[in-house]
Amino acid sequence: MSQDGATADAVIRLNDEECWEKAAGQELGRLVTRVGDVIDIFPVNYVVDGRSLLFRTAEGSKLFELTANDDVLFEIDDHTDDEAWSVVVRGTATRLATSAEVDAADELPLRPWIPTIKYNYVRIVPTELSGRAFRRLPEPDRYGVQTG
Template identity: 70%
Template structure:
């Protein structure tokens, strides 16, 4: 009988944060009432939280109405892939000390727009999975039992 390995690996919290630190682009999911929105944002990891910059607009407005968010980051190669989800609360930095510290983390907008507001996503939990990519098994052939 052929030995099979599970193509899905659940990541530890430490492995999730390692992967989050390795990337710069994620997706922020917000919710206001029954409406979900998703926004691509570039970010930086700061301890056990994420920081991004934004301008006035729907993203910032939605976070003031309902601060619970999801943040997803993923990556892939021909051989492997992974995805990490951060669940938490988002809030704009308010004090000059917070903003000054955030300025030192090197987070810059990817597009030439003015983004004065830093937002911190405080992680309540992180979860992630890694995947070994390979061809799909034969769906119609003889199966091992």
């Protein structure tokens, strides 16, 4: 197999169902927000709820930024010695507003990782989902010289 073929075989595009399966198996992701020229990234624990992501947050910069611009990215990944994967959710973040929504969210297995009170639930509804899995293979020879 050529080096180009080996490289092509090392990256696998995930379909939507595979992306959701990967996301549902994790608890920690990175939320990316943008307000004007300022881009921020926040690690947050989350849960998959249907075909959306849900996290909790306290009052502060994260919630303010989501109020100013609800377009977000959310990235989830993991790896082993043999493989790695990454899922990126592009979507809209909305704070849950009704008591019925909050009551339903309270039933989900979503608890703060640090001892802080986080009254606000935020749901990310995807507009686009993409994912890739990678086989972790040895680096090809960079100088074109084959050994052995």
